[in-house]
Amino acid sequence: MVRHTARIFTWLIVGSLGIVVFILFQGDPSVKVSPETPMPILWKTNFSKLPLWDFEDVYNQDATPRNTMCQQSLRNSKDENFKKAFLPNIRLFLHKGNINMSEWNRLSHFNNPFGFMGYSYNDVMSSVKLIPKPKEPLLSPKPGGDGCIHCAVVGNGGILNDSKKGKEIDEHDYVFRMNGAVTKGYEEDVGNKTSVYVHTAYSITTSLDLFKKYGYKSVPHDEGIKYVLIPEGMRDFQWLGGLLRGEKVQLGPYREKWPRTYYMGQYNETRFYVLHQDFLRYVRNRFLKSPRLNKHSWGIYRPTNGAFTIFLALHTCDTVDVYGFMTRDYAKYSNYYFQRNVKSHVTFFTNHDYMLEMRNWEKLHNSTIICLYQRS
Numbered sequence: 621m622v623r624h625t626a627r628i629f630t631w632l633i634v635g636s637l638g639i640v641v642f643i644l645f646q647g648d649p650s651v652k653v654s655p656e657t658p659m660p661i662l663w664k665t666n667f668s669k670l671p672l673w674d675f676e677d678v679y680n681q682d683a684t685p686r687n688t689m690c691q692q693s694l695r696n697s698k699d700e701n702f703k704k705a706f707l708p709n710i711r712l713f714l715h716k717g718n719i720n721m722s723e724w725n726r727l728s729h730f731n732n733p734f735g736f737m738g739y740s741y742n743d744v745m746s747s748v749k750l751i752p753k754p755k756e757p758l759l760s761p762k763p764g765g766d767g768c769i770h771c772a773v774v775g776n777g778g779i780l781n782d783s784k785k786g787k788e789i790d791e792h793d794y795v796f797r798m799n800g801a802v803t804k805g806y807e808e809d810v811g812n813k814t815s816v817y818v819h820t821a822y823s824i825t826t827s828l829d830l831f832k833k834y835g836y837k838s839v840p841h842d843e844g845i846k847y848v849l850i851p852e853g854m855r856d857f858q859w860l861g862g863l864l865r866g867e868k869v870q871l872g873p874y875r876e877k878w879p880r881t882y883y884m885g886q887y888n889e890t891r892f893y894v895l896h897q898d899f900l901r902y903v904r905n906r907f908l909k910s911p912r913l914n915k916h917s918w919g920i921y922r923p924t925n926g927a928f929t930i931f932l933a934l935h936t937c938d939t940v941d942v943y944g945f946m947t948r949d950y951a952k953y954s955n956y957y958f959q960r961n962v963k964s965h966v967t968f969f970t971n972h973d974y975m976l977e978m979r980n981w982e983k984l985h986n987s988t989i990i991c992l993y994q995r996s
């Protein structure tokens with residue numbers, strides 16, 4: 621009988637609108653007990669602000685520890701606040717091998733992209749079960765180098781117009797870009813090399829339409845490029861289903877699209893990575909916790925794709941130089957560097973906290989954890 625052989629944990633979790641009791645049976649490995657099942661779905665609309673579970677700030681930390689021989693590595697930072705917040709071995713990537721039913725149930729307490737709140741098990745897991753385990757770490761030190769991994773993260777900010785930073789950017793071991801990363805015609809200012817391209821299903825499809833008029837014809841597709849997906853919503857799991865099977869997307873806004881065609885022949889599952897919900901939540905909770913999380917619209921707030929890219933670099937590189945991100949004098953520049961003929965205004969989308977991010981980059985720069993390109 622299950623009652624005699626299983627230990628029973630009862631978690632009492634008090635949400636702002638009611639009490640939910642979860643009873644989890646954790647089996648004794650020597651006996652067969654009924655398998656766990658997905659917990660009842662929680663809905664964002666049932667919470668008037670970010671719910672805070674007692675396991676909110678607990679993360680899987682099983683990334684391969686990096687034995688960095690690099691003296692100047694940001695991992696050796698003496699900055700007290702950074703040391704307290706930074707988890708060098710936080711789990712970065714989601715794959716079929718690191719999710720099980722108790723993980724599903726844990727992550728179902730957090731809204732997307734920080735977890736699976738509001739989603740049904742089968743809708744998400746039918747795609748997650750296809751994600752192969754990454755065979756190698758995202759980045760390794762370059763042979764013959766100084767043992768450090770030197771990275772540039774290049775945002776699309778107008779500050780790069782006429783910056784002449786292209787050569788300096790390309791000289792880094794690895795260059796990260798995201799979203800509408802137009803380089804053709806702008807090489808002198810932004811370089812032409814992309815080693816890691818970070819995107820969502822939305823950004824990879826929409827950027828082609830939005831930025832066509834600036835010469836954006838396809839995603840970066842350098843030989844051997846690594847692609848990183850931020851699974852921000854259900855549409856990303858639908859995208860993944862099509863991508864990993866090499867088929868059309870079956871459901872949702874990208875239905876009938878062929879994801880593989882977007883990667884210009886460079887899609888290769890050994891070089892494709894999906895960010896883990898714990899990593900995304902850790903970035904929000906420990907570095908970009910916006911006051912908006914206390915408001916009714918808490919559920920739409922998330923850091924920008926650019927912010928997640930900087931933090932991915934902070935966890936995979938030893939030195940990180942950041943270009944094309946918002947600085948105090950942002951109003952002097954266009955929204956994007958490729959808007960160079962007519963000055964545009966920076967667009968503030970309501971799901972992001974740009975001012976918080978801007979202060980955060982400045983803070984990381986001041987404590988020499990990143991080097992932020994600030995023009996004046």
Ligand SMILES: *[C@@H]1O[C@H](CO)[C@@H](O)[C@H](O)[C@H]1NC(C)=O
Pocket residue numbers: 637638663665666
């Ligand atoms: C929670 O949200 C769901 C979906 O929006 C709704 O159907 C349900 O009535 C809500 N429950 C409570 C207790 O407000």
Ligand SMILES: *[C@@H]1O[C@H](CO)[C@@H](O)[C@H](O)[C@H]1NC(C)=O
Pocket residue numbers: 680718719720721722723
């Ligand atoms: C489920 O996955 C978590 C996190 O990877 C792990 O700690 C736990 O032991 C796993 N549970 C089972 C029953 O395999």
Ligand SMILES: *[C@@H]1O[C@H](CO)[C@@H](O)[C@H](O)[C@H]1NC(C)=O
Pocket residue numbers: 812813814842
């Ligand atoms: C970038 O430009 C350099 C110098 O012009 C060239 O050697 C290199 O092949 C280009 N790289 C890519 C990915 O286009």
Ligand SMILES: *[C@@H]1O[C@H](CO)[C@@H](O)[C@H](O)[C@H]1NC(C)=O
Pocket residue numbers: 844888889890891
């Ligand atoms: C995928 O990439 C790996 C590592 O770069 C390479 O060894 C393999 O041949 C590639 N596969 C295909 C089908 O291109």
Ligand SMILES: *[C@@H]1O[C@H](CO)[C@@H](O)[C@H](O)[C@H]1NC(C)=O
Pocket residue numbers: 781782953954959960961962963964
């Ligand atoms: C971009 O830089 C060029 C100089 O190369 C300058 O003429 C132009 O006004 C700049 N565009 C914007 C929007 O500031």
Ligand SMILES: *[C@@H]1O[C@H](CO)[C@@H](O)[C@H](O)[C@H]1NC(C)=O
Pocket residue numbers: 979980982983986
């Ligand atoms: C960074 O340093 C500059 C110059 O010392 C200072 O004016 C600014 O307030 C600092 N920014 C932050 C966010 O600490």
